[in-house]
Amino acid sequence: MHGFANPARFLRLARWLTPLCLLLGLALAAGALIYGLLFAPADRLMGDTVRILYIHVPAAWLGMGGWTTIAIASLVELVWRHPLANIAARAAAVPGAVFTAICLVTGSIWGRPTWGTWWVWDGRLTSMLVLLLLYCAYIALAGAAQRDMAAGSGGSRVTAIFGLVGAVNVPIINRSVVWWNSLHQPPSITMGKSAIDPAFLTPLLIATLGFSLLFGGVVLARMRMLLADIQAEARLRRKAQKAQMKAELSAGADWQ
């Protein structure tokens, strides 16, 4: 793992891994969605409404997966002080928030015809909304910490602690439909068993793989962007220092 502590080595790897993840993910997700939306059978009760499953379920998994990434990266940052961990956590926050929002919106659209309501305050829906709010708070905190760091004081540790504390919500989302009576149905896919017919499950799994690759590609691209940002900022700062030094020297020369 410490082989990647060197950002140059990471960047060499990310340069070809990013487009590979994005293109392969795009192809798989598009293929699964086209099949799922047009050719997969309709559900016995829900009819065509079931097709939203192919977006809703991968989005929900990746929303939770995004925070799991943040939590693991935060742990690595706090314990091993890995230089890329903070960047990986910050890079995962935005796509994680986007997938959580997609999950909430598609779920709401599905809930109207299926349940007869856009929104209820049951355990699953509420804990998922809390996850979106946690993402928003994390992104704001990481942005503030970045400005702090640029100003010379370390602030990324607070962000990492928040990332770890927020991880408590992830198992709560997962268990919410088991612990409490909820309007949302209990998990369909549990350890090696699926209550979803293979006709729906195959495109669902391919869509999940595709969206996961897209997620990975976006995280890599954002990590490259954040690293480039840091580099550009360091270069600007060096330039400013040099200019200041020169100005001081010439001012000193004038004075003599």
Next chain:
Amino acid sequence: MAAAVKAKHQRLVLLVIALVVLIGAGLLAAWALRNQASYFYVPSDIASDPPEAGRAIRLGGMVQEGSIQRQADGVTIDFVVGDGKAVVPVRFSGITPDLFVEGSGVVAEGHMMPDGTFLADNLLAKHDENYMPRELADMSDAQAKEVVAETE
């Protein structure tokens, strides 16, 4: 070098302890919430601890087979919600969601009446965790098995 490794271990142990405490606190909170955070009562909750008439509650369970009866006015329906241990009769006037059928889950918002009937203001259909294509659902079990065996 040794000092650096030791500091690393110290941080790891501290963080693991903090995480265990945090997760413990989260689980305790969730456990304490297990009744309050439930979205609805099931019929056996109502049988064991009847809520006072008129208090707004939600009732969830399965619509019993053969229990839906439409009244003469055309919009009022009576049905029975059960959870395998107890049953509660429900009355509702209005448009039912598409998935409201006998044998499937329902969540009713409303209140108990003094005679033990639940008067629902609103019905929400509950979808279960099973997803099945229409063609398979219409077949008998034997036919479905045959199709599955053929396609596998």
